[in-house]
Amino acid sequence: MRTVDVIVLGAGMVGTSTALQLQRRGLDVALVDRRQPGEETSHGNAGIIERNGFLPPGFPGDAKFLLNIALGRWPGANYSLSAVMRLLPWLMAFRRHGSRTGVQRLAHAMNALEAYAAGEHRVLAEAAEALKYYRRTGAVHVYRTEAGFEATVAERHYARIFGVDYHELDDLDLNELEPYLTAEGCRGIFWPESESVSNPGAVTKAFARSLAEKGGEIMIGDARRLTRSHGGWAIATDKGPVRGRAVALCLGPWSMDILKGFGYRFPLAVKRGYHQHYKARAGAGLSRPVVDAEMGYVLAPMEKGIRLTTGIELAERDAAPTPVQVERAFRKAREIFPLTVPAEPGAWMGSRPCFPDSLPVLGAAPGESGLWLNFGHGHCGFTLGPVTGHILADLITGVPPVIDPAPLSPLRFL
Numbered sequence: 027m028r029t030v031d032v033i034v035l036g037a038g039m040v041g042t043s044t045a046l047q048l049q050r051r052g053l054d055v056a057l058v059d060r061r062q063p064g065e066e067t068s069h070g071n072a073g074i075i076e077r078n079g080f081l082p083p084g085f086p087g088d089a090k091f092l093l094n095i096a097l098g099r100w101p102g103a104n105y106s107l108s109a110v111m112r113l114l115p116w117l118m119a120f121r122r123h124g125s126r127t128g129v130q131r132l133a134h135a136m137n138a139l140e141a142y143a144a145g146e147h148r149v150l151a152e153a154a155e156a157l158k159y160y161r162r163t164g165a166v167h168v169y170r171t172e173a174g175f176e177a178t179v180a181e182r183h184y185a186r187i188f189g190v191d192y193h194e195l196d197d198l199d200l201n202e203l204e205p206y207l208t209a210e211g212c213r214g215i216f217w218p219e220s221e222s223v224s225n226p227g228a229v230t231k232a233f234a235r236s237l238a239e240k241g242g243e244i245m246i247g248d249a250r251r252l253t254r255s256h257g258g259w260a261i262a263t264d265k266g267p268v269r270g271r272a273v274a275l276c277l278g279p280w281s282m283d284i285l286k287g288f289g290y291r292f293p294l295a296v297k298r299g300y301h302q303h304y305k306a307r308a309g310a311g312l313s314r315p316v317v318d319a320e321m322g323y324v325l326a327p328m329e330k331g332i333r334l335t336t337g338i339e340l341a342e343r344d345a346a347p348t349p350v351q352v353e354r355a356f357r358k359a360r361e362i363f364p365l366t367v368p369a370e371p372g373a374w375m376g377s378r379p380c381f382p383d384s385l386p387v388l389g390a391a392p393g394e395s396g397l398w399l400n401f402g403h404g405h406c407g408f409t410l411g412p413v414t415g416h417i418l419a420d421l422i423t424g425v426p427p428v429i430d431p432a433p434l435s436p437l438r439f440l
């Protein structure tokens with residue numbers, strides 16, 4: 027039986043980054059997933075490495091807004107009533123964390139993580155020869171109304187406190203940045219410190235390849251078959267059983283499938299999201315992701331075309347896809363950018379793994395020696411994978427962590 031220092035479960039951006047960070051510290055690592063690396067949530071996102079994600083993602087709470095969603099008038103959200111009913115305790119907790127203190131706590135924790143995020147990406151991407159996917163062109167948020175722009179007052183406030191650069195734009199500035207936007211009368215904010223990639227799945231796969239090239243194991247296996255073995259952990263894989271002195275659980279939206287079996291009750295919910303690639307009118311393009319903030323979708327330039335990613339859908343993780351937001355967002359997107367036809371049939375669907383305080387869980391699993399947790403990165407897992415992987419590798423190897431992990435402690439939910 028192959029024995030390694032750490033078995034990392036889950037080969038999304040969080041798991042591959044965690045595995046690489048452990049390997050960089052000299053540990054022998056096996057990365058186990060039931061699929062090939064980077065084929066789930068980390069494949070389908072908008073590829074933004076955010077520097078302005080200080081605030082909880084907005085969720086419309088008032089009845090008028092919910093009615094508008096139900097009537098299909100707003101593309102930013104969709105919900106299944108039965109899922110909303112089941113998620114009521116989670117939604118109430120999310121609302122509680124929207125208090126002044128909750129927002130302040132989140133802003134400081136996210137700023138600490140995001141300050142390191144792009145740098146950590148760069149270190150791993152350079153070693154994985156994946157820098158070709160990275161763009162340092164920032165991200166731009168478009169506001170169709172003055173009220174929408176004014177609603178960003180808290181975001182701009184925190185940016186000033188943390189010294190994060192941003193530029194307020196009028197429609198002429200927007201057109202200077204992105205000449206193919208129809209932005210007349212719009213306002214905007216340019217976040218130059220955000221970065222983006224042209225293929226998030228390819229980046230995740232490149233990270234996994236880099237792990238294998240340096241002696242790490244990539245294995246196919248079902249995390250639900252994890253067992254205790256001789257004071258460590260073992261799991262069956264396509265390459266035979268593997269034993270690890272420790273396990274790092276990085277299973278994103280599937281994390282609770284395994285942790286429930288160990289008696290944990292972390293309040294993880296999923297917010298589903300979709301993407302579809304579109305062609306643009308000949309000659310038109312974007313140099314950076316464009317967030318149509320009031321409409322709740324993103325246009326991200328990717329290798330396969332312009333990737334339109336949708337906002338949130340509250341529905342059961344494993345229920346059949348209901349990609350109604352894609353068509354709604356497409357109609358809105360055509361008002362500001364010359365998209366033409368889909369570049370592929372059908373939309374992709376993924377699930378953001380979300381905690382009510384909008385922070386991941388990271389640290390030792392209480393009561394289970396050698397079990398480490400790194401999951402629940404919500405809307406920012408592509409951004410945060412490399413930095414939370416760094417912190418977890420510090421904790422596992424007993425090095426003082428690069429950032430204080432206290433706000434991310436699993437104990438906050440137990």
Ligand SMILES: Cc1cc2nc3c(=O)[nH]c(=O)nc-3n(C[C@H](O)[C@H](O)[C@H](O)COP(=O)(O)OP(=O)(O)OC[C@H]3O[C@@H](n4cnc5c(N)ncnc54)[C@H](O)[C@@H]3O)c2cc1C
Pocket residue numbers: 035036037038039040041058059060061062063064065066067068069070071072073074075076247248249250276277278279280283298299300301335336376377378379401402403404405406407408409410
């Ligand atoms: C539409 C959309 C847009 C987004 N845009 C952005 C963005 O621009 N920037 C950003 O930072 N974040 C974004 N996100 C969020 C981000 O994609 C996620 O937070 C992130 O991908 C989560 O990574 P992960 O590694 O935790 O999960 P995943 O990438 O889902 O990885 C989990 C892995 O676990 C594996 N697995 C599951 N069950 C088992 C099992 N039983 N046994 C073995 N393996 C198993 C899966 O196969 C998978 O590979 C977006 C999300 C969506 C849906």
